[in-house]
Amino acid sequence: MRPAILGLVMIVGAGCPAREAGAAGPAAPVTFERHVEPILTRAGCNSGPCHGKASGQNGFKLSLQGFDPAFDHVALTREAGGRRILRSTPEGSLLLRKATAELPHGGGRRLEPGGPFYETIRRWIAEGSPRTPPEAPKLARIGVEPGERALKPGESFDLRVIARYSDGSAEDVTRLATFASSEATAVAVEPGGRVRAGKLAGEATISARYEGLFANCDVAIPLAGEVPAAEYEAFPRSNFIDDLVLAKWKKLGLTPSALAGDATFLRRAHLDVIGRLPTPDEARAFLSDPSPDRRARLVDGLLERPEYADHWATKWMDLLRPNPYRVGIKAVFNLDGWIRDAFRKNLPYDEFVRRIVTAQGSSFEQGPGTIFRDRREPIEIAPVVSQLFLGIRLECAKCHHHPFESWGQEQFYEFAAFFTRVGRKGTGLSPPISGSEEIVFTAKSGEIRHPLTNAVLPPKPLFGEAKVPDDPEADPREALARWMTAPGNRYFARVMANRVWGDLMGVGIVDPVDDIRATNPPSNGPLLDALADDFRDHGYDLKHLIRTIMASTVYRLSSEPNARNVADLRNYSRHYRQRLRAETLLDAVADVTGVPDSFAASPPRSRATATWTNRIPSLFLDTFGRPDPNQDPPCERTSDTAVVQALHLMNAPGVHEKLTSDEGRVAALAKGKATPREVVEEAYLLAYGRRPDKEEADIAEGLFREPGKPRRAAVEDLFWALMNSPEFVFKD
Template identity: 55%
Template sequence: MSDRLFARLSSVPIAVALVLLGIVCQTAVLPGSVLADQTAVDRPTDSELPVSFELDVQPILAAQGCNAGACHGKQRGQNGFQLSLLGFDSDFDYASIVRQARGRRLTIRSPESSLLIQKATAQLPHGGGRKIEVGSDSYATLVAWIRQGAPRRVDDEPSVTSVEIAKTEFLLKPAEVDQLSVVAHYSDGSTRDVTSLTGYLANDSAVVSVDDSGKLVAGPIPGETAVMARYMNHIRVANVSIPRTASLPDGYYDQQPRANFIDDLVYDKLNQLQIQLSDPASESIFLRRVYTDVIGRVPTVEEADQFLRSSDPAKREQLVDHLLNQPEYIDHWANQWADLLRPNPYRVGIKAVLNYDNWIRQQFREDVSYDEFARRLITAKGSTWQNGASTLFRDRRSPDEVATLVSQLFLGVRLECAKCHHHPFEKWSQHDFYSFAAYFGKVGRKGTGLSPPISGGEEIVFVSTKGDVKHPVTDEVLAPSPLFGKADVPEGTDPRDALATWMTSPQNDYFAKVHVNRLWAHLMGRGIVDPVDDLRSTNPPSNPALLDALAVHFQESGYNQKDLIKSIVLSNVYSLSSVPNETNASDRLNYSRHYRHRLRAEVLADAVADVTETSESFSALAPQSRSNQVWTHRIESVFLDTFGRPDENQDPPCERIPDSSVTQTLHLMNSTQIDGRIRSDSSRAARLAKSDQSAADLVSELYLAIFSRTPNADEQRYCESLITDAGENRRTAVEDLMWAMMNSPEFIIQN
């Protein structure tokens, strides 16, 4: 047949081409094509076992990263060749390799000449480089599969039922080497060592590195991390710890003070790692820490002086009980939940945002339990002008949007990836995602809808009699189904009621765990799981026993947040110093010391107001309002924006940046607003300068107001001299001293 005819045939669909070929030459077939007569293809001999695409070929592609997001697994593939991400859709991958591109990727008559082989071995130019060596086991498997006719399945093909890591806990010394071993179990009872075909990823490669063969190499310093092993759609995790080589003194932790179960579980973990506790924090540091953590403000001079002078052994517990019943507690914690739930006012309307914020604050005024808070929110209905909680469904308008928010916020499960494909680091599939989203399929709305940037109308959220959620690939209508367990929806009821019951059930420990983890992170500087709302097997907790115990404690208290806060802040662990010792300087996970962090933007802004005795002025708020009472970020505040207030126009709108920055330092140093408040005629500096207080008393008040402590001897002597030597410029000296103290890390950072 002429080259010209083949050239013409190459421009038409292959089915048409075959018909034309049959007309031109009744005995002709495309030489070597996968469409060649399968009866003419060599069959495996007795010495060559049948090769399965799903069990043998796909694992090779996954192990070499061919179907990774950076290569052919990305949304549109690479250079016209697309595979499903990480091999989660075997039918799609088979069609891509065997049938797409007119079958040119495989050459049955000469397997070694196949484009798939030539590219993988870099015998032809390949952007990904050489992935497979000629003569290797992977090479032999691919060649044998093509020679056998590239079958989709083989006779009596089993399926993978589970994968296990032979050893899941490793205790290594610095620079020590060990080996992971991964075994796959099949439905016919057989097993296979798949170590060389498994993908590995260490959460912290500075602690432990892992190569493609599963070899672990411990780093030079003590630490711990998790190593993920993924074989096809099965994921397992191994935990690796590198304790200190030097041992603690005998009975060290038997001698440490213990307030409750939190100390027991933290000490157990630290003892395993041979890490020593930092010294206890001073009374003044504990005082400032608990005030800013629990009610979001620094103590007054009188409050600080009273606590520091008291010798009552029960004064800490009495203080915590007092703080939990202060009105500031409501605004401080409602402000944090507003961060998590706050919608964009340009999208949902300013009145809806105000009502939403008021609803959140009302829950804390009523001291509503956490499970009831969640139930009221996810089952909300009614007018967005009457029931602020219904604004959730004005903002999130499709079942998949609501499902993403609810799963991450109340379960700590980030389902977003499963919206488009199987989750790459978890077990959740598209079926799981859209079945969960189906609980919100019957949410109906009446009203003017949205009209950004000005959405001022009222909207009514109600339960509709219809509303299906379909699988985006199969178009199957999916019944509401939880991520695990059962949550059946009785006929004629709101599906969200069944979801709320399942979600808040004691059998669903995700619900309690994500909240105690979020609260623990706020109080201790870092979550037991980090990020706080990403609970998954490949992101394990640093102390699983502690997270479990806190969750059980929270459940048994009736989901009482105040009780949980009290348990944490009265533990000995909470009151440790942030100053490291030689054993715990590298500890970032186990709470052997307090982890320093910058004060929340609103807390710092209110501290400036309290210290200077000048109030901030906010538009759309009453005079003397506090920063944590701001109900929308459309209310302008350069200070709050500078110190990490999230932007409602961004996605996600709750994202705060906790890190300190040069901009923040420059703002404190150069802000004309802050300088004006320090030098105001109504400021603390002006009042102190005009008073008849001695320089010593004046310095003492400044230290109690700004640092919640009394000055040491050197500080007292130096500051007194500044004020005394200033003479008639006493006020200027006081103002300058205040400015310097407010620009110090001790004021900005929670120690």
């Protein structure tokens, strides 16, 4: 083959000409954005550990993942006197000699001498190192072929990435794309796009990235063996949730666990809806109820209980509540009261968010205004709003293009511009004592500038349009709130539906629950979309969303695995147990022992779920994971367990005092006339919401027959043992 033709073939192999396979004619000119920048990304030159980090590397800096081509073009062609490019002899360019390790290079060899990528860059230098002409077609989207694939263990296949341009042209850019697997242990992907299944059943999403855009391929490795169709058809379906989850089980060859018993459902429902255990009388009534609709009626009743508001408001306090020593005790107390009142009234979620985003007024009278007292700069409040209410984490885009998404620095500051006219009147903050009142209002002016170009940026949403009135009296945040809560904004309903699903089911369809992006795909996309649509169509009614999820058969499954779902952690073929939240567990200890807690700065006999700040001292709550009071919200809790938690339940003076209190339930049962069997049944109903089986009852009653052991000591030992068991600490 002649050298000129060989060079052209090598460039075509690198995906440089804007032609599909089989197209005839001369190769298109090589330009920077379309051909060179993707090579730098593919080779890792502009990655975080290399020249893409904030300070660059060895005096040479590129924008992270190529988010700023203009900056990169200047860095390559003009910085350092243009010494990185040698147009007269392209092969002698420092750019190529370093990348091929012909000269010492800390990053090692990134390009093969004479290879397709090398030849593309060499040709670009020889042609004058041009930028892409303004009139050139723009990249519109990318796609991955295939978009879905099922494999057997050990099988492999090749992905193909196609770039589509504004002029209708298409180009195979597979060799220029970068790939990542959501579960590399199950399904791995090689740099060239070859996907290889592991040895075990599982699933993964392979993400392809090209020039800041993403496309995904879903890969499943079903369990070996066939599941009879009749087994799936026999699964009782209560609503659309069951149909969509069942479809995923069929694809993966999973089979569901059995349904949980009434006692398990009773305790699970109480803890999920109101954050407290059922009483023995409530348990006896439910367990003896023969009516077929008893579970649905139980959920309906729980949703109307006053404890519902405190339990669910506490979750949002983690996400919104600032430090009272920073913004003031009265301001935080007021915000806490507003959030609890919103849940008592079942305020529609879109209205709840609108009132927060557009908050105005006194921090002593309008609770949501406290959020703007805490977050005082547009660049502080913007990422909080986007993460909580859209599930979009913008924090990275404040300084550079988001490494795992398509959000850029300009989009961050345009979004932050919605908050530039938040004005404040008052004495401001004076930590550690900021007790003054502050008024939040709409200022007549305010602007934000791009940190690199210094250009003033107008308010603009992350996608779509939000009409901002050209009126100094109009609040830009009103336009933002309308855009966020509009039916066409799918992020808004999706993130809340996912958050509630994660609370009830143990793991979000997208996990973490507030990180919705192309490279963190949902485990069941159709299910998440259906939940979001149903939530929106029912007026963003949170109680309706909770009721819908709890009415599904999927919610009612046992946590006991079977042979075909023991490894399932994301597809809800069994219920996933969760450790009780710190406040819920402390209240459970108080309820079982009959000894209420007292908290500083709170009324006597307050419940832990009613505390208004994390600054209230409690070793128990700190041990079991309430947010650090010095940590800025939003604070997503983890359900991790630790040895210190087990030791605390076993040995903590506070727990011991409750068990041995003369005013508590243990003392009352010890003094009473109940038989040992009746005491054991009462204890099990208190702690677990169920009666003991025969073996458990025989062992427990044996405590009362130990020689020389006082009855009260036997009751104390019984309650201590029950409260130190996984069944007590976990929601099954």
